[in-house]
Amino acid sequence: xxxxxxxxxxxxxxxxxxxxxxxxxxxxxxxxxxxxxxxxxxxxxxxxxxxxxxxxxxxxxxxxxxxxxxxxxxxxxxxxxxxxxxxxxxxxxxxxxxxxxxxxxxxxxxxxxxxxxx
Amino acid sequence: xxxxxxxxxxxxxxxxxxxxxxxxxxxxxxxxxxxxxxxxxxxxxxxxxxxxxxxxxxxxxxxxxxxxxxxxxxxxxxxxxxxxxxxxxxxxxxxxxxxxxxxxxxxxxxx
Numbered sequence: 001x002x003x004x005x006x007x008x009x010x011x012x013x014x015x016x017x018x019x020x021x022x023x024x025x026x027x028x029x030x031x032x033x034x035x036x037x038x039x040x041x042x043x044x045x046x047x048x049x050x051x052x053x054x055x056x057x058x059x060x061x062x063x064x065x066x067x068x069x070x071x072x073x074x075x076x077x078x079x080x081x082x083x084x085x086x087x088x089x090x091x092x093x094x095x096x097x098x099x100x101x102x103x104x105x106x107x108x109x110x111x112x113x114x115x116x117x118x
Numbered sequence: 119x120x121x122x123x124x125x126x127x128x129x130x131x132x133x134x135x136x137x138x139x140x141x142x143x144x145x146x147x148x149x150x151x152x153x154x155x156x157x158x159x160x161x162x163x164x165x166x167x168x169x170x171x172x173x174x175x176x177x178x179x180x181x182x183x184x185x186x187x188x189x190x191x192x193x194x195x196x197x198x199x200x201x202x203x204x205x206x207x208x209x210x211x212x213x214x215x216x217x218x219x220x221x222x223x224x225x226x227x228x229x
Binding site for chain 1: 121150152154156158163164165166169170175205207209210211214215216217218219220221222223
């Protein structure tokens with residue numbers, strides 16, 4: 001069955017970097033685009049980054065543009081989010097999600113918590 | 119992109135129907151038939167309930183339905199059940215050169 005398993009979250013100091021991973025299984029990785037979505041404590045959902053099914057296009061929220069990079073490793077069926085220059089406001093649960101079409105994400109990971117301390 | 123507008127809360131008694139609205143602009147909700155709705159229970163990942171304005175993924179009860187008029191999309195939950203109590207988020211495609219945009223979320227309470 002379809003599975004998305006995130007890892008890499010934790011506590012990090014402001015200004016440092018962290019890389020999140022999302023291991024996908026149970027489907028053809030290259031048939032889908034992927035998203036990273038985050039949710040700050042007690043807040044709503046926010047699209048962070050997206051990558052197209054063929055990896056040719058990436059989009060970012062203005063709040064992370066220039067600091068975060070979404071990428072993928074096709075042989076490993078793994079999605080990444082490289083997060084640099086982290087700020088306190090990046091503290092959130094980060095979810096990876098499989099895009100079925102046009103931001104309709106039909107499968108989600110369990111989420112990984114990133115806490116940025118000052 | 120600005121967030122879509124949702125009422126913070128909605129409520130209904132078991133068996134009743136409740137409608138949650140989501141207002142965007144002519145650049146997102148009004149421009150594309152790609153509105154989705156997600157249900158999120160506390161501490162859980164979001165779950166896709168409606169996509170392409172009114173389509174239901176396999177396994178989602180037909181008590182959940184979606185529609186759109188102009189720049190406003192709606193999610194209707196009929197025959198409310200206790201397990202429908204959750205946060206609901208709308209989202210819309212906003213073009214090929216930008217991310218989608220979420221609504222702020224609506225907390226649905228089953229009285």
